Amino acid sequence: MRGTKAIYAVERLKTRSGNSAYAALSLPGGVFRLVDRAGGAERTVGEPMPLDAFVAFVDSLSPAQPKRQSKLDAAFDAQIKRSRR
Structure with a gap:
């Protein structure tokens, strides 16, 4: 369940940015890292962080x-705006 929340966040990012090369990596200790795999190379975006911060x-x-x-x-x-006046 924890990884699902992170994956959905990355899917939203893919849709918004138009870059389908983003991926979430789950690391030991319950932390996640965002990587961009565009161009064949894996580039880290940000630092590893806990789920909510990620x-x-x-x-x-x-x-x-x-x-x-x-x-x-x-x-x-x-x-509603008119009635509040």
């Missing part, structure tokens, strides 16, 4: 994609 680091490398919002959601948000 996920936060990976998520910070590429900006999150904006959430989609329907017209109804936008109208509802506008209505």
Whole structure:
């Protein structure tokens, strides 16, 4: 289960950045390391870190994609803003 959270974080990074060569390596002691295997060489990105720090680091490398919002959601948000005045 612990490795799954790290792998999902790397999958999100791959989608956001367009670089499918990123990989998460699990090291002894419950730490993870991010590597970039682009160009055939394995380049370490960052330092080995515990799971929660690793996920936060990976998520910070590429900006999150904006959430989609329907017209109804936008109208509802506008209505809430008007009612708070």
